[in-house]
Structure formats: structure tokens, C-alpha cells
Amino acid sequence: MSETFSDLDAHLEAGAAARLADFVALLSIPSISALPEHRPDLEATAAFIAERMRHAGLEHVEVAPTDGPPVVYGDWLRAPRAPTVLVYAHYDVQPVDPLDLWVKPPFEPRVEEGRVYARGAADDKSHVAMHLAAVEAWLSVRQALPINLRFLFEGEEESGSENLERWVEAHREQLAADLAVVSDTEFLDGNLPAITSSLRGMMYAQVDVRGPDLDLHSGGFGGVVRNPADALARILASLHDEEGRVAIAGFYDAVQEPGTRIREEVARLPFDEEAYRQRIGVPELAGEAGWSPLERRGLRPTCDVNGLWGGFQGEGAKTIIPAHVHAKVSCRLVPDQDPERIFELFRRHVIDHAPSGVEVEVHLINTGRPSVTATHHPAVEAAAGVIEAVFGQRPYLIFEGGSVPVTAVFDKTLGLPVVLLGFMNPDCQAHAPNESLVLDNFEQGIRVICRYWEALAEAPLAGQGASGSASAA
Amino acid sequence: MSETFSDLDAHLEAGAAARLADFVALLSIPSISALPEHRPDLEATAAFIAERMRHAGLEHVEVAPTDGPPVVYGDWLRAPRAPTVLVYAHYDVQPVDPLDLWVKPPFEPRVEEGRVYARGAADDKSHVAMHLAAVEAWLSVRQALPINLRFLFEGEEESGSENLERWVEAHREQLAADLAVVSDTEFLDGNLPAITSSLRGMMYAQVDVRGPDLDLHSGGFGGVVRNPADALARILASLHDEEGRVAIAGFYDAVQEPGTRIREEVARLPFDEEAYRQRIGVPELAGEAGWSPLERRGLRPTCDVNGLWGGFQGEGAKTIIPAHVHAKVSCRLVPDQDPERIFELFRRHVIDHAPSGVEVEVHLINTGRPSVTATHHPAVEAAAGVIEAVFGQRPYLIFEGGSVPVTAVFDKTLGLPVVLLGFMNPDCQAHAPNESLVLDNFEQGIRVICRYWEALAEAPLAGQGASGSASAA
Numbered sequence: 045m046s047e048t049f050s051d052l053d054a055h056l057e058a059g060a061a062a063r064l065a066d067f068v069a070l071l072s073i074p075s076i077s078a079l080p081e082h083r084p085d086l087e088a089t090a091a092f093i094a095e096r097m098r099h100a101g102l103e104h105v106e107v108a109p110t111d112g113p114p115v116v117y118g119d120w121l122r123a124p125r126a127p128t129v130l131v132y133a134h135y136d137v138q139p140v141d142p143l144d145l146w147v148k149p150p151f152e153p154r155v156e157e158g159r160v161y162a163r164g165a166a167d168d169k170s171h172v173a174m175h176l177a178a179v180e181a182w183l184s185v186r187q188a189l190p191i192n193l194r195f196l197f198e199g200e201e202e203s204g205s206e207n208l209e210r211w212v213e214a215h216r217e218q219l220a221a222d223l224a225v226v227s228d229t230e231f232l233d234g235n236l237p238a239i240t241s242s243l244r245g246m247m248y249a250q251v252d253v254r255g256p257d258l259d260l261h262s263g264g265f266g267g268v269v270r271n272p273a274d275a276l277a278r279i280l281a282s283l284h285d286e287e288g289r290v291a292i293a294g295f296y297d298a299v300q301e302p303g304t305r306i307r308e309e310v311a312r313l314p315f316d317e318e319a320y321r322q323r324i325g326v327p328e329l330a331g332e333a334g335w336s337p338l339e340r341r342g343l344r345p346t347c348d349v350n351g352l353w354g355g356f357q358g359e360g361a362k363t364i365i366p367a368h369v370h371a372k373v374s375c376r377l378v379p380d381q382d383p384e385r386i387f388e389l390f391r392r393h394v395i396d397h398a399p400s401g402v403e404v405e406v407h408l409i410n411t412g413r414p415s416v417t418a419t420h421h422p423a424v425e426a427a428a429g430v431i432e433a434v435f436g437q438r439p440y441l442i443f444e445g446g447s448v449p450v451t452a453v454f455d456k457t458l459g460l461p462v463v464l465l466g467f468m469n470p471d472c473q474a475h476a477p478n479e480s481l482v483l484d485n486f487e488q489g490i491r492v493i494c495r496y497w498e499a500l501a502e503a504p505l506a507g508q509g510a511s512g513s514a515s516a517a
Numbered sequence: 518m519s520e521t522f523s524d525l526d527a528h529l530e531a532g533a534a535a536r537l538a539d540f541v542a543l544l545s546i547p548s549i550s551a552l553p554e555h556r557p558d559l560e561a562t563a564a565f566i567a568e569r570m571r572h573a574g575l576e577h578v579e580v581a582p583t584d585g586p587p588v589v590y591g592d593w594l595r596a597p598r599a600p601t602v603l604v605y606a607h608y609d610v611q612p613v614d615p616l617d618l619w620v621k622p623p624f625e626p627r628v629e630e631g632r633v634y635a636r637g638a639a640d641d642k643s644h645v646a647m648h649l650a651a652v653e654a655w656l657s658v659r660q661a662l663p664i665n666l667r668f669l670f671e672g673e674e675e676s677g678s679e680n681l682e683r684w685v686e687a688h689r690e691q692l693a694a695d696l697a698v699v700s701d702t703e704f705l706d707g708n709l710p711a712i713t714s715s716l717r718g719m720m721y722a723q724v725d726v727r728g729p730d731l732d733l734h735s736g737g738f739g740g741v742v743r744n745p746a747d748a749l750a751r752i753l754a755s756l757h758d759e760e761g762r763v764a765i766a767g768f769y770d771a772v773q774e775p776g777t778r779i780r781e782e783v784a785r786l787p788f789d790e791e792a793y794r795q796r797i798g799v800p801e802l803a804g805e806a807g808w809s810p811l812e813r814r815g816l817r818p819t820c821d822v823n824g825l826w827g828g829f830q831g832e833g834a835k836t837i838i839p840a841h842v843h844a845k846v847s848c849r850l851v852p853d854q855d856p857e858r859i860f861e862l863f864r865r866h867v868i869d870h871a872p873s874g875v876e877v878e879v880h881l882i883n884t885g886r887p888s889v890t891a892t893h894h895p896a897v898e899a900a901a902g903v904i905e906a907v908f909g910q911r912p913y914l915i916f917e918g919g920s921v922p923v924t925a926v927f928d929k930t931l932g933l934p935v936v937l938l939g940f941m942n943p944d945c946q947a948h949a950p951n952e953s954l955v956l957d958n959f960e961q962g963i964r965v966i967c968r969y970w971e972a973l974a975e976a977p978l979a980g981q982g983a984s985g986s987a988s989a990a
Contacts (some may be wrong), residue, residue, distance in 0.1 A: 155923060206836065249833040257798030261948055262821045263717060263919030266849045267813035270803035273822035273844070277753035283728030284747065291823075325730030330743035330874035340740035348735045349746035350837055356845055359723040361882045362825055363676065363847060364948075371746070372829055374836060376739045401803035409834045446736030475734055475837075 056177070056184045060487065062181055064155070066096070067486070070135075071153040071162040077113055077136035078272060086113040086199045087133045088245075092199055094118070094158045094175050094331070094461050101183035102195065106154030112198030112207035117218070118181070121192045127505040128192035129497070130221040130460065132450055133171035133228060134201035137164035138475045145477035158483050165481040166472035171227035173296045173365040174467065178493035182367060190501035198450065202230070204410050205449045212453055222505050223423050224454040225496075228446060233315060235482060237431050237439040239424060240464040242342065245377035245385045245414030246447045251394055252370050252405045259364040264320065272369045273354055279404070280371060282397040287333040290347045290375070292393040302343045306443075310338050313440055323471075342443025347375045372409075376445060383411030399403050413452035415462065422503045423463045427500025429493040435490050465496070471505075525967050528658045529650070533960065539569070539630070540646045540959070544626040544635040546792050550586055550609035556916040558670045562608050566670055567591070569649050574656035575668065586672030586717060587681035592690070593656070594665045600978040602663035602970070603694040603933065605923055606701060608645035608675035610637035611948045618950035631956050641946035644700035645670055645886075647940065647959060651966035663974035667694060669924065674701070677883050678922045685797045685926055696896050696929040698969075701946075702939030706788060708955060710904050710912040711895060713937040715815065718850035718887030719920045720859045721823075724752065725843050725868055725878045732828070732837040743874025745842045746827055752877070753844060755870040756820050759811045760806040763820045763848070763981040765866040768840035771853045775816045779916075783811050786913055796944075816950040820848045846880075849918060856884030888935065903968040907961050923947025938969070942985075 056063075074091040076082040081458025090107045093116045097105045102118035113136060121128070140150040140163050148154050153162035164170075173196065182189050196219065198208050232238040255272040256265070285291045302310075315338055321329055332342040340346070356362035375386055391406040399402040417424060419441055431439040444464075454460045464487060468474065468491035469482040529536075529729025548562040563580045566589045569576045586609060594601070611638050613623040621627050626635035637643075646667065655662050659884035665863070669692065671681045685692060707709040726743040729738075758764045774782075788811055788964040794802055804813040824937040848859055857858035864879040871877040890897060892914055904912040917937075927933045940962035941947065 148583065159859055197760070220642065244739075246736075246836070248836070255799055259947055260797065261720075261919060262823060262847060263849055263917070264716075264817075265797070265805045266819040267817055267920055268802055268810050268918075269797060269799050270801075271821050273825055274753065275827075277822070280750035281754040285719050289541065298889040311917055312628070324733065324738070324742060326728055326742050326874060327876060328743075328874050329741055330872075331740045337741045341738065346735075346739040348739050348744050348834060348838055349750070349828065350735060351830050351839060352746055352749075353826045353830040355822065355824030356824040357824050357843075360849070361845070362823060366824060369825065370830075372834070374735060374834070376736055397805075401799060401801050403800060444736070445739055445741075446734065463861065485613055 052181050053184050053491065055181050057489060063177055067160065068153045070169050070173060071160070071164055072151055074151045075136050075164070075199065076139050077200050078139050079183050080158045081468060083113070085366045086136060089477040090116050090199060092177070093135060093172060096193065100176060100180035102179065110207035110211050111214055112130065112203070115211050116197040116201070117195065119192070119194040121377055123189060123192050126191040126501050127222040128220065129500060130194045130195065130196060130219055130224045130454065132196050132198070132224060132226045133173055133175060133486060134168045134198040134456070135172050136202050137167070137169070138202050142444060142477065147478055155272060157481070160479040160483060161478060161480045163479055165470040165479050167474035167479065168201065168228045170468060172464065172480045174493055175227065177490045181494055182497065190443055191497045193497070194219060201450070208450060209453050212457055216458060221458070223462055223500070224458070224460040224462045226448060226451050226454070226462055227466050228448050229464045230468040230470045230472065231485070232440050232442050233320060233470050235469045235485070236314065237435040237437055238442045238467065239427055239431070240415040240437045240444045241419045241441050241449055242443045243414065243448055243464070244345070244445055245381065245383055245452070246410070246412040247372060247377060247383040248372070248374040248389065248409040248411070249387060249390060250370060250372055250407045250409055251276065251301050252368065252407070253398070254368045255401070255405045256365065256367050259367045262363040262365050265365055269365060270399060271365050272402050275402040275404070276352070276354070276369045276371060278399055279394050279397050279447050280349055282332070283391070288331050289333070290345065292347070292389050294389045295345065295386065298382065300379045301344060302339070306343065307339065310336065310342065310443065313442065336392065341445035344377060345376055345378045345381055347373065350371050358471050364447060377414045377449070379416050380413050381414060383413060387411070405490060412447045412449040412455065415451040415455055417462055417464060423461060423500060423505060426499040426503045427463055427465055430492050433495060434492045467492070518688070522558050524658050526964065527652050528654050529963060536650055540633065541626045543642050543646060544633070544637055545624055547624045548637070548672065549611050549612050550673050550695050551612050554813055556586070560611060561800070563587045563672060564565050564591050566608060566645060566649070566976060567750065570668065570958060573649060573653035575652065577617055582682065583680035583684050585676070588672070588681065588684050589670040590668065591650070592665070592667040593662050596662060598663050599664040599692065599974050600665065602973060603667045603669060603697045605669050605671070605697060605699045607641045607671040608640070610640070611675050619887055620646055620951055621749040630955070632953040633956060634951060634953045636952055638952050639941040639949035640952065641674065641701045641958060643941060643954045644939065647701065647962045650963045651788050655759040655801055655970065657844060663971045666970070667692060674849060674923070681923060682926050689931060692931055694931070694933055695929070696973070697933040699924050699927070700939050701921050701937055702937045703943045703945065704958070705913050705915055706785060706793060706943050707875055708768060708942045708958070709787065709910040710910055711915045712900055712904070712912045713917045713939065714892045714897070714914050715889040715916045716887065716921055716924055716937070717818070717918055718854065718856055718925065719847060719883070719885040720850060720856040720863065721845070721847040721882040722860060722863060723843060723845055723880045723882055725841065725880070726871070727841045727876045728874070729838065729840050731965065732840045735836040735838050738838055742836050742838060743872060745875050746839055747862065747930065748875040748877070749825070749827070749844060751843045751872055752867050752870050755820055755866070760989040761804050762806070763818065764818070764864050767862045768818065768859065771855065773852045775812070779811065779816070783809065783815065787813060814918035816851060818849055818851050820846065822846050823845050835873045837857060849920065850887045852889050854887060855888070856886060884918045885922040886929065888924040888928055890935055890937060894934055896934060896973060896978060899972040899976045900938055902935055903965050903972050906968060909963045921974065940965070
């Protein structure tokens with residue numbers, strides 16, 4: 045990389061304090077997408093971001109309405125022969141409960157020991173702020189970008205991106221690009237620089253088991269009817285075999301078994317299993333036999349109960365047979381598992397394993413496709429190069445267990461290769477109390493992004509198109 | 518039975534309207550023992566009953582404090598050569614939720630089509646009112662009783678009778694008697710006259726399963742840790758075998774297998790299985806193989822999940838692995854199962870069946886001993902005789918699935934034989950919305966009680982003592 049960035053770096057250096065103050069202002073707005081009462085906060089956050097985009101010099105800036113929170117769009121398209129990149133991050137955040145476990149209020153950001161603590165400090169306002177800072181630096185210092193950029197900031201990621209998917213489909217022309225950069229991922233445990241190369245998909249369902257019309261007295265009816273809780277327990281216990289494999293018939297049929305090369309790559313990742321176990325606080329790690337923990341979370345599909353409830357849940361004793369009990373169950377999916385197909389297999393398994401004497405229903409709540417990026421795509425190679433230049437070490441290629449639904453939308457709907465470029469420290473406690481971002485990740489991340497636009501201008505992107513990304517569809 | 522009761526019957530006939538109004542007044546007080554805010558209502562109910570006892574001519578009437586709701590005591594002991602009977606019923610009631618399923622408010626009693634509708638109309642204020650009416654009739658018409666009576670009305674039965682047990686132990690002298698009559702049971706399905714000859718005991722416990730320190734993101738951690746809900750499901754599913762038998766090792770060791778005679782008695786009971794199934798609203802009846810529904814609920818021990826909870830229980834989706842999940846589990850016990858021993862077996866079973874990767878704790882919440890009355894005891898024979906005289910048909914001898922903890926206390930602590938003399942219609946919906954009592958059961962029940970005191974005066978009770986009742990201890 046021959047280019048020098050001393051002018052941009054000097055600009056960023058001089059603006060650090062103001063930038064942090066601006067980030068704190070963004071973090072102070074409680075943009076929780078799951079709670080309807082925070083809709084005004086989502087609108088306020090979108091307006092805040094649009095204002096910063098205009099100030100940075102972006103054009104066609106708009107706060108576009110959807111049936112959910114608005115989408116914020118803006119672009120700079122004045123590099124006619126250069127590639128166009130669609131940049132994505134989300135400005136909504138998770139709910140904050142349990143609030144009593146926060147050391148400080150979640151929307152009163154505090155800076156301590158090189159971190160910013162606040163809900164959204166990492167997931168995902170950090171990336172919104174980093175992208176805004178990088179483009180502001182380019183346009184302020186050089187009055188131009190080396191490539192074309194379209195920014196798309198979403199306010200509904202933590203609630204399923206349902207409306208974004210429709211908006212993207214309705215605005216395919218407006219979003220035309222050569223590459224998508226999705227910024228919502230983490231480094232490797234130990235805060236080691238990393239690029240995520242795959243995300244799992246999802247199938248989320250609810251199981252309802254109904255017995256008698258009303259709760260029954262467990263004395264007068266104990267021994268006479270099938271207890272719905274017993275039926276649910278049998279169903280849930282049947283989801284895995286003794287080896288920890290998902291026991292749903294056909295579940296693994298479409299799974300691409302990772303090859304030896306990928307397994308070797310994962311085995312080479314630095315991972316302190318004992319430190320990891322202690323951090324989570326479990327007596328031992330567990331899961332599908334024959335795979336390492338990192339393989340199980342990144343390369344293998346899983347099935348988990350997310351919650352269950354029914355009958356008496358209070359203090360003391362109430363002697364009833366519950367009329368109905370329920371469970372939320374979701375599967376994380378890998379290529380080429382189709383979420384709708386997996387739901388059908390799951391539904392059939394539940395019905396087949398329901399004992400007699402109860403009625404069982406299974407409802408699909410949502411789905412997301414798995415996605416995998418082509419690790420040898422020139423845009424990934426370019427990202428690895430600039431991360432190495434800024435952080436001083438080659439990034440690891442990692443396989444993430446989570447899901448970012450928009451990734452498959454860009455891939456499937458827009459036919460774009462996707463690079464997952466994220467800088468969150470893995471101990472950021474996203475979704476949990478006391479979320480925090482390491483400030484060095486923030487500042488260095490901005491410098492990586494600045495260099496990445498230049499690197500992409502030089503990368504052989506043209507003609508890569510959709511084939512650069514392997515879809516799970 | 519040579520005695521004529523025309524004077525008592527005429528008195529009861531004349532007082533029917535006033536008696537119903539008085540019963541309605543008793544039912545109007547919301548004496549819910551489970552809810553602390555109703556403590557004043559429990560006190561008011563106790564005062565109401567004490568006033569009626571004094572008015573009826575009982576002596577030594579007192580509202581005796583306990584650490585819970587007060588006990589109401591009163592006696593009439595002026596028949597020196599006659600036996601003494603300890604009479605029990607309870608004046609507290611169950612909570613009323615779900616309130617929206619009640620046609621009329623639960624503490625605004627209404628009389629319709631030969632029934633009184635209200636919380637407590639059956640369970641168990643009906644028996645309090647019946648006993649008060651019967652003793653009032655005797656003392657008003659004849660100024661004396663044929664036997665000695667001690668009345669003990671409790672206000673904590675629906676919350677476990679914990680304080681009553683201590684009070685009884687501290688007042689053994691005051692409660693000295695030859696026989697206990699416990700009035701808290703029902704007739705047979707179809708409202709057929711019946712005497713309950715056994716009640717099941719109870720062991721009620723809570724199971725807590727803990728995994729990670731905090732809820733984990735099911736993407737980042739799915740496949741790496743044992744899901745506590747999966748562990749709980751495996752534990753609960755292991756409690757029964759495929760034949761519906763309780764699979765806890767040693768559970769049946771002390772169970773007295775009912776003999777051929779008792780099974781023949783149960784088989785002769787009129788029971789419309791299809792009508793019963795429809796009334797409950799289940800697709801089919803279920804339970805331990807090899808036993809009929811009436812045997813399963815009356816003669817066999819059972820194990821039921823009373824409630825379970827953990828993780829996400831809201832609308833939509835939250836993708837977590839719950840940090841902890843819980844279940845309430847109780848067993849109904851038959852002679853000679855010891856509740857503490859059963860808890861120990863249960864605890865061991867749960868620990869043994871817990872998969873690795875989680876921590877499991879089991880807590881005992883409460884216990885109650887099973888009790889069985891000697892069906893050929895002269896006091897039971899006498900009860901059968903007076904029920905036949907009043908209702909026009911010989912009562913069935915039935916085996917109840919429920920528990921009345923005080924029964925074992927009278928039996929074990931006071932050494933008394935117990936007769937379970939109750940008149941509730943089985944479709945009374947005790948513990949459920951729209952509880953109701955058939956008024957004919959109420960009026961005829963009072964007449965049975967009047968005749969029963971006379972019958973006991975003539976029965977060979979002396980010297981029966983504790984041996985008249987087989988304890989499960």
C-alpha cells in the first residue's frame with residue numbers, strides 16, 4: 045500500500061476529542077427498537093445521523109420512512125470510474141433490562157479506562173460513528189472520495205429487520221453497488237483483529253402444548269390426564285441425542301460439512317477454552333460431539349430453547365396441572381440449510397414426539413438465512429491488508445455464531461458480495477448490562493475504514509458481482 | 518334408626534330463608550388466605566363465625582391467634598357419658614384469578630337454579646355454615662346435644678395449614694375427643710352421595726437449574742454450553758416411564774397395593790369416562806398403565822409438574838440461552854409413602870438425571886401425609902346410615918386424590934379416628950371460576966349432620982381410639 049494517509053491521520057488526531065463528544069451524544073439517545081415508547085428516540089437518532097451525514101458532505105441525504113423505524117440514506121457518487129460500495133450499520137439498540145445490573149445508567153455514557161460504557165457503545169452505534177468519521181475526514185481533507193459510497197443506516201436490526209428487507213427490495217436501483225460492507229461484527233476473543241467470514245441463519249418458533257380447558261387440581265386429577273408440562277419436557281428433551289446432535293430428522297441433510305482446510309484454520313485460532321469457560325460461568329463447555337467449541341458455534345447448526353413457561357411460577361406451592369405450557373425454540377443454521385424447510389422439519393418432529401393426551405401447535409416467528417463470504421474475494425483480501433497496516437497484525441478469519449439478517453438480503457436481493465468489517469471488542473457485552481467499546485478499536489477502526497476506501501479503489505472489484513458471495517439460498 | 522327428627526326438621530324448614538341469607542353474608546367476605554392484603558377479611562370472617570357460634574349456644578368460643586390466620590374454637594361438653602367429636606372445616610378460600618372468567622364477581626353471591634355461586638360456596642364455607650346450622654337447631658329446639666362437640670374452624674387450609682398444625686400440637690388437651698369429623702370433601706361424579714375413605718398425601722418441591730452467569734446470546738454461544746432448559750426438560754421427562762409409571766427409584770417401595778376387594782369396590786362405582794373426559798376438555802384420559810382412572814386418582818401415587826419457567830416468555834423473539842430455569846413438581850402419595858422419604862428419592866433422581874454442564878438444586882416446599890380411614894369403623898357405618906336415611910340411597914365409598922393436611926394431623930398428633938363427612942357437588946368448580954354449591958346438598962347435608970350426632974351417641978365409639986384409623990406414618 046503505497047498511499048500515504050498522513051493528512052487524514054492528522055485531521056483525525058486533531059478531531060479526537062470532538063469526535064468522542066459527538067459519539068457520546070449519539071449514545072445518549074435511547075433508541076430501543078423493541079419498545080414502542082421509544083419510537084420518538086429512533087426518529088431523533090435518525091435525524092441526528094442525517095444531520096452529521098450532511099455536515100460531512102454526503103449528498104441525497106434522507107430519513108426514509110418505513111412501516112417501522114426510518115432508514116437513513118446518503119451517498120457520494122462523484123468517482124465515475126471507481127467502484128460503488130454500499131455501507132451498512134444499525135442505529136437501534138437492545139433493551140436494557142435487567143437495569144439494576146448496570147453500574148451507571150445505560151444512556152448516560154461514561155468514559156473509563158480506555159472504554160466507553162453505554163447501551164449501543166459497541167452494538168452498533170460504534171460502527172455508525174466510525175463510518176461517519178471516516179467519510180467526514182476524506183471529504184474535509186481531500187474534498188473527494190476514491191470510490192463511490194452509499195450509506196444505509198437501519199433502526200430495526202435488533203427487532204428482526206423486517207421493514208428494511210421490504211425497503212431494500214423497493215429501492216434496488218437506489219442501492220446499486222459493486223460491494224456491500226456490513227459493519228456489525230466483533231474481533232476474536234482477546235480483542236485480536238479479525239474478519240468474520242460467515243454468519244449463521246435462524247429459524248425461531250414457538251411451541252404451544254394444551255391439555256385440559258382450565259388448570260386442574262393436581263389432587264383430584266393427578267394420574268388421570270397427561271400433564272402438558274410433561275408433554276413439553278418430552279418434546280424438548282427429544283430435540284438432541286445423547287451426543288449433543290440435533291435429533292430432528294433431516295436437520296443435517298443440506299449442511300455443508302466444513303472441509304479440512306477450514307477446520308485447520310479454526311484449530312489455529314488462539315482460544316483459551318478455560319478462560320472462556322470461566323468468563324461465561326459454566327461448570328463445563330458442552331455441545332455436539334466431535335467438534336471443538338469454536339467449530340460448534342461457527343460452523344455447526346444448533347437448536348436452543350430460548351424460554352419456557354406455564355402453570356404456577358410464584359413463591360410457595362399451588363397444586364395445579366397447568367392447562368397449557370409454552371416454549372420458544374430457535375435453530376442457528378449454516379449453509380445450505382433453508383430456514384423454512386428447517387421449520388417444517390422442526391414442526392413435524394415436535395408433532396411426532398408429542399405424547400398422546402395433549403394438543404400441540406408450532407408457530408414460526410421469524411427466519412434469517414445463513415451467509416458466508418468468499419474468503420478469497422479481493423475485497424476481503426483488501427480489508428485484511430488495511431487491518432494489518434493499522435493494527436500491526438494480520439486479522440484472523442473467523443466464523444460467527446450470530447446472525448445479521450441484512451447480510452443475506454444484500455446477497456440475495458441485491459446480488460452483492462458482502463464484506464463483514466467490524467471492530468467490536470468481544471468482551472463488549474452487547475445485549476447485556478454494562479456494554480462497552482474499547483476506544484482504541486474505535487479510533488483504529490476509523491483509520492482502517494479510511495484506508496479501505498482507497499484500497500478498494502485499487503482492488504479488482506469490477507465483474508465480481510454476486511458470484512463473489514456464496515448464498516445459502 | 519328409631520329416633521324421630523320432626524322437631525329439628527320443622528325448625529330447619531322454618532329457618533331456610535334466614536339461613537341462606539346468613540350463608541350469603543359469610544360468602545361475601547373475601548377471606549383469601551394466600552394474599553396478605555386479605556388478612557383483615559380473614560379476621561372478619563373468624564369474628565363472624567365466632568358470633569354465630571355464641572348465638573347458637575356454644576361455649577368457650579374464642580378467636581385464637583396463630584402466626585397465620587386465627588383459629589375459631591367453640592364447644593358444647595354437657596353430655597358427660599357420651600362420646601366427644603372434634604369437628605373441622607375451613608373458612609379461608611382460594612384466590613379468584615382468572616377474574617375475567619367469572620360470570621358475576623366472586624364475592625357477590627348469587628342464587629340461581631338451585632345453586633349458590635361464589636368463591637367458597639363449596640370449598641369450604643358450605644361446611645362451616647352447615648355445621649353451625651345443625652348445632653343451632655339442636656340447641657335451639659332441644660337445648661342440648663346427644664354428644665359432646667368441639668368445633669375447630671381454620672383459616673389457612675388453602676395455604677398449607679402450617680400454623681394449624683402447631684396450634685393443634687399446643688392444644689392437645691383442649692382438643693381431646695373420641696373422633697374427628699373433617700368436612701371438606703365431595704360426593705361422587707353425578708352428585709351421588711358418597712363418603713371419602715382416603716386422601717392422598719403430598720410432597721411439593723422446586724427444581725432450579727443454573728447454567729451461565731447471565732443469559733447468553735444464542736448466536737454467539739449456541740452450541741458451546743448446555744442449555745439449562747434442555748437440562749430441565751431431560752430431568753422432567755425422566756420422571757415417568759413409557760407406561761406412565763413414576764420412574765423415581767424406590768418411589769413405589771412403600772406403596773400398599775390395593776387388594777382385590779378395594780379394586781372391585783372402585784370398579785363398581787358409577788363413572789361415565791367419556792362424560793368426564795369431555796367435562797375436563799382433554800383429547801383422552803391418560804396415566805399409569807394397568808389402572809382405571811378412578812384407581813389412578815384415588816389409589817395410586819402420582820407425580821406432576823405444577824409449573825415451569827425460565828428465559829424469554831414475551832411476544833416475538835429474543836435469542837437467548839437462559840441463565841436459569843425452574844420447575845415446581847409435586848407428588849401425591851398413598852399409604853405407606855413417607856413424604857420426607859419421597860422428597861429424598863426425588864432429589865436423588867433429579868440430581869442423577871441432570872446432564873453435565875449445569876448446576877441443579879432441589880428444594881422441599883411442603884409435605885402432607887396420606888391418610889386412610891377404616892371403612893368398617895362404626896363411625897363410618899353410622900355416617901353411611903344417616904346419609905342413606907336423608908338422601909334415599911346408600912353412599913358410595915370413594916378414594917379421593919386430593920389432600921386435606923389436617924386429617925393426618927388429627928390422626929397422628931391427636932390419635933383420633935377420622936370420618937371425612939362432606940357434601941360438595943363434584944362439579945362445584947372449587948379453586949376455579951364460578952364455584953357453586955347445589956343448595957339441596959346444603960340443606961340435606963345439615964339434616965345428615967343433625968342425625969349423625971344422634972347416631973354417634975348410639976354407636977360403640979368408646980375404646981376405638983387411634984386404632985380406628987390407619988395412619989400412614
